Amino acid sequence: MSGSGSDLDLAQDLQLSTQREAGVEDPIGLDVGVDEYEQGDDQIVDIIEEGNQYVAEVGLDIAAIEQPLQSVVPPPYIGMEFSSSDAGHMYYLRYAFDRGFGVMKNGGSSKNGRKRVIITCSKGGKPKISAKKAIPDKNRKVEKELCKARVYLKLDQSKDVWVVTGFCDKHNHVLCPDFSHKIRSHRSIQDWAINQLELNDRSGVPVISNINAVTAMGGGPHHCGFTERDARNVIAKMRRGSFQKGDAEALMQFFREAKRKDPKFYYSYKFDEDNRLDIVFWADSTSQSWYKFFGDVVTFDATYIVNKYV
Structure with missing residues (x-):
């Protein structure tokens, strides 16, 4: 596929209008409108939350756009138009994948009736250090590095399109395109x-x-x-x-009931690396008293019919 064909497909997919504003010659590295939105930086949130959500917060299926990610996506430019803020986010996400950095998107805001969205590098913002940990852990990766790379989108209500009003392409950290597939904002399980x-x-x-x-x-x-x-x-x-529906839960329920009837009843259990019940120990009050006199312990072979559970 030729480069022009790839760009045409990309424009059709995102319903973009690629007409540049007059007077804009080189969009790369522009730092336009940054000061206007600095106060909203604290509202920026990651598009993929903790807890292993499988689809980005704005409803984008990252893996579904995997094939276009293989081509080189041109940088956004001032005046670039998108049919929706999600389309603009998708475009910047593709661009970020090619360059080797993650992105974050704020929830949107409104100023004087004008809707706007900021999409930043995932390393934008200040590092979070709790009061209990005044000194960051040396082995913990720093997620935030005050990176200023970002793109600004604003809704043009007269045309019902989202327009790029600012773009900064200056990163203060190393970009890793070979590891883009491991960056959180580019990961999603279908x-x-x-x-x-x-x-x-x-x-x-x-x-x-x-x-x-x-x-x-x-x-x-x-x-x-x-x-x-x-x-x-x-x-x-x-x-x-x-x-909750398995044999292990039935055993746990039995232990809880036994503990309720016999306060001295003791039980303990351990899971293996695959999160399966591995070791179980229990002793009621009678067994504990007998052990003091006889020292007897009864064990069960947990490998019986093991193929049913492995």
Whole structure:
């Protein structure tokens, strides 16, 4: 595919109007309108929250645009138009993937009746240091570095389009295009991958083999849209959801009831690395008193019919 064809497809997909404003020669590196929006920086939030949401907060399916991400996306420029703020966010997200940085999008704001959106580099803003930790952990990666790279969008109500009113392309940190697939804002697990992970897990496929298989189905680590950690979180979440209906939960319920009837009843348990019940210990008051005299302990072989659970 030629470069012109790629740009045409990109414009059609996003319903962009690529007419530049008169007098704008080189959009790269422009730092326009930054001061106007500085006060709104504290409202910026990450488009993918903690808790392993699978689709970006604004409803964008990152993995669905994986193929266009392979082409070189031109930088946004002053006067560039989008059919919606989500389309503008999608475009900047593609551009960020090519360059090797993550993005954040604020929830939107209004000033004098004018709607606007700021999309920043994920390293924008001040590092958060709690009062208990005045000195940052040396082993903890710094997420915020006061990076000023960003793009500003404003709604043109007369044409019902979102227009780029400011763009700064200056980063104060190293860009890593080879690792874009690992940046949080570029990661998303599609429904088909979630379903396949669950199917394989229910069929007894070991966790790492399950993840490797689904990753390969998605085109490999650089193209599947998620990391091994993301997949492990999905599997763990599914297991926690089904745990309530399984044998292990029935055992826990028995222990809780026994504890209610016998305050001296003691039990403890441990999960393995795959979040499955691994070790269980319990002793009622009678067993504890007998142990003082005889020292007897009864153990059970937990590997019996192991294939049913592995």
